Amino acid sequence: MLTLTRFLKKYWLSAVLAPLFMLLEVCMDLLQPRFMAGIVNDGIMKGDLGHIANTAPMMLLAALIGLIAGASCTVFATIASQSFGADLRQELFQKIQSLSLRSLDRFGSGSIVTRLTGDIMQIQSLVLLILRIFARDTFIIIGSLVMAFSISPRLSIILLAMIPLLIAFLVITTRFTIPLYSKMQNRLDQVNTVMQENLSGIRVVKAFVRSDYEEERFNQSNTNLMQASLKAAKIVALNTPLMSIILNFSIVAALWYGGMLSEQDSLSVGSLAAFLTYITQLLFSTLGLGNQLMTISRAKASADRINEVLETQADKLVPSLTNKCTPTIREGRLQFEHVSFSYDGDLEKAVLRDIHFTAEPGETIGIVGVNGAGKSTLVSLIPRFYEVSAGTVRIDSQPVNEFDPRELYSGVGMVLQQSLLFSGTIRDNICYGKPDATEADIEAAAKAAQAHGFIMKLENGYDTVLGQRGVNLSGGQKQRLSIARTLLLKPKIVILDDCTSAVDLNTDLLIRKSLETIMKSSTCLIIGQRIASVEHADRIIVLEDGQITAVGTHRELLGYSKLYRQMALSQQGA
Numbered sequence: 367m368l369t370l371t372r373f374l375k376k377y378w379l380s381a382v383l384a385p386l387f388m389l390l391e392v393c394m395d396l397l398q399p400r401f402m403a404g405i406v407n408d409g410i411m412k413g414d415l416g417h418i419a420n421t422a423p424m425m426l427l428a429a430l431i432g433l434i435a436g437a438s439c440t441v442f443a444t445i446a447s448q449s450f451g452a453d454l455r456q457e458l459f460q461k462i463q464s465l466s467l468r469s470l471d472r473f474g475s476g477s478i479v480t481r482l483t484g485d486i487m488q489i490q491s492l493v494l495l496i497l498r499i500f501a502r503d504t505f506i507i508i509g510s511l512v513m514a515f516s517i518s519p520r521l522s523i524i525l526l527a528m529i530p531l532l533i534a535f536l537v538i539t540t541r542f543t544i545p546l547y548s549k550m551q552n553r554l555d556q557v558n559t560v561m562q563e564n565l566s567g568i569r570v571v572k573a574f575v576r577s578d579y580e581e582e583r584f585n586q587s588n589t590n591l592m593q594a595s596l597k598a599a600k601i602v603a604l605n606t607p608l609m610s611i612i613l614n615f616s617i618v619a620a621l622w623y624g625g626m627l628s629e630q631d632s633l634s635v636g637s638l639a640a641f642l643t644y645i646t647q648l649l650f651s652t653l654g655l656g657n658q659l660m661t662i663s664r665a666k667a668s669a670d671r672i673n674e675v676l677e678t679q680a681d682k683l684v685p686s687l688t689n690k691c692t693p694t695i696r697e698g699r700l701q702f703e704h705v706s707f708s709y710d711g712d713l714e715k716a717v718l719r720d721i722h723f724t725a726e727p728g729e730t731i732g733i734v735g736v737n738g739a740g741k742s743t744l745v746s747l748i749p750r751f752y753e754v755s756a757g758t759v760r761i762d763s764q765p766v767n768e769f770d771p772r773e774l775y776s777g778v779g780m781v782l783q784q785s786l787l788f789s790g791t792i793r794d795n796i797c798y799g800k801p802d803a804t805e806a807d808i809e810a811a812a813k814a815a816q817a818h819g820f821i822m823k824l825e826n827g828y829d830t831v832l833g834q835r836g837v838n839l840s841g842g843q844k845q846r847l848s849i850a851r852t853l854l855l856k857p858k859i860v861i862l863d864d865c866t867s868a869v870d871l872n873t874d875l876l877i878r879k880s881l882e883t884i885m886k887s888s889t890c891l892i893i894g895q896r897i898a899s900v901e902h903a904d905r906i907i908v909l910e911d912g913q914i915t916a917v918g919t920h921r922e923l924l925g926y927s928k929l930y931r932q933m934a935l936s937q938q939g940a
């Protein structure tokens with residue numbers, strides 16, 4: 367958890383001023399019982415009204431100073447904690463952007479959302495708590511101890527017996543609660559995952575009338591979270607009464623022993639009253655500190671989860687960002703040299719085996735195969751979404767891992783199977799990868815993707831605002847915008863991963879025709895479930911169970927690839 371304190375460095379002044387103001391407030395508070403003891407001993411007992419009249423304004427002044435100091439502490443503590451939280455959130459988000467898909471798959475999006483929101487909130491609240499309440503309680507404990515000792519060292523022996531008891535008790539409970547809080551956050555991850563899946567797939571849920579099932583699934587993870595929370599809460603609930611017993615026992619002991627000392631004239635009544643106030647303040651602050659330790663143990667669980675992401679090795683892509691001598695993509699010649707790949711690194715379970723082919727600049731390669739054959743996996747190795755497990759992927763004879771990632775991402779344009787759009791205008795979405803694109807370039811890309819026509823029919827044309835993930839467009843329209851977004855980059859290698867599945871056959875044909883014109887010097891990889899999407903390719907690769915089983919033109923494959931022939935026959939007239 368301490369490693370996260372580096373995020374406070376920038377705000378050190380606020381982080382120092384907050385506890386200093388709190389110290390001032392506590393000093394003023396600690397003076398009050400002393401003033402009261404003077405009023406009782408010299409004012410009331412001796413009937414000296416002048417003493418009371420002199421002390422009252424000093425008490426008021428001390429209260430006023432305490433008030434201002436307390437408010438200042440809150441302001442500085444809030445500045446420090448909010449800025450800390452914002453910076454931490456920013457760095458965590460940046461880290462997430464740099465992580466490989468393999469790492470992101472491992473965490474899961476639900477867990478990442480909880481870490482970015484709930485976990486950071488926990489630590490942000492802890493910073494505020496430490497700078498205000500924790501500082502206050504610590505100062506009160508130290509100050510009350512000093513004041514109590516200055517009043518009666520003999521009576522203070524009670525405190526020396528009670529404080530180690532309280533500390534031992536707190537350490538034991540904290541050791542129990544940290545793992546419980548960690549479990550709680552993990553269960554919160556599950557709740558978020560179910561919620562996210564449900565919201566992103568709400569149409570499927572409704573279409574299949576599965577709301578009851580989804581409610582049950584949510585109910586299950588919600589109950590799991592509640593049970594973990596209750597378990598932790600039970601320990602915390604035990605904490606307060608047990609500490610109160612120790613507290614009350616100490617007050618009774620102080621009263622009993624203080625009374626005896628008072629009878630022996632070793633302690634005045636006013637001093638005994640002041641001592642009792644100090645001991646009560648001290649014990650309440652220790653009680654408060656105990657409760658805060660629970661918050662700290664909860665924040666510790668959150669800090670571990672945040673550090674787990676921050677300490678995850680970023681893609682090997684990142685170090686090369688600083689390497690000035692990385693190659694550039696000039697032609698776009700693509701080579702797969704005996705490439706094998708497994709998602710979990712175990713080649714026994716490889717989803718791609720010994721993939722070997724070359725795609726020349728200007729060539730269009732079609733890739734076909736049944737569902738799960740490994741087509742999307744194959745193309746995801748080109749921009750290094752995943753690292754190959756064996757073999758090498760080369761662009762212009764250079765292994766892909768030697769390229770600067772920015773060069774790789776701008777040189778390899780990919781239109782994914784699921785068209786993902788962002789909220790914003792159509793123009794924003796098309797020029798997502800090239801924000802400085804000219805109006806003419808945007809229009810040309812949209813025309814090539816057969817999107818210009820439907821865009822112009824919209825009331826606000828290119829300025830039409832899209833809902834979240836382009837919810838106000840049809841599937842085919844979304845796909846065409848995704849294609850335009852990639853074409854605008856004029857990449858040397860274009861990958862279309864089954865991205866025209868929702869586009870009608872005629873438009874699909876028009877898109878391929880314009881691709882041939884505007885991308886004629888680029889290497890084009892087209893994955894298609896429809897034979898019509900790939901039949902005009904220069905060569906077509908047939909992928910079966912992660913292996914290339916045939917390569918050839920449409921005509922050649924109809925002759926010697928059984929699978930290709932079957933696919934073509936089954937789609938005839940479709």
Ligand SMILES: Nc1ncnc2c1ncn2[C@@H]1O[C@H](COP(=O)(O)OP(=O)(O)OP(=O)(O)O)[C@@H](O)[C@H]1O
Pocket residue numbers: 471709717735736737738739740741742743744783
């Ligand atoms: N992120 C992942 N983690 C683990 N396994 C995966 C992952 N993505 C895909 N797979 C597995 O890899 C295999 C190949 O999947 P891939 O998506 O590449 O097939 P595909 O040929 O593109 O299928 P489709 O035509 O349905 O899109 C499948 O068995 C799939 O279960």
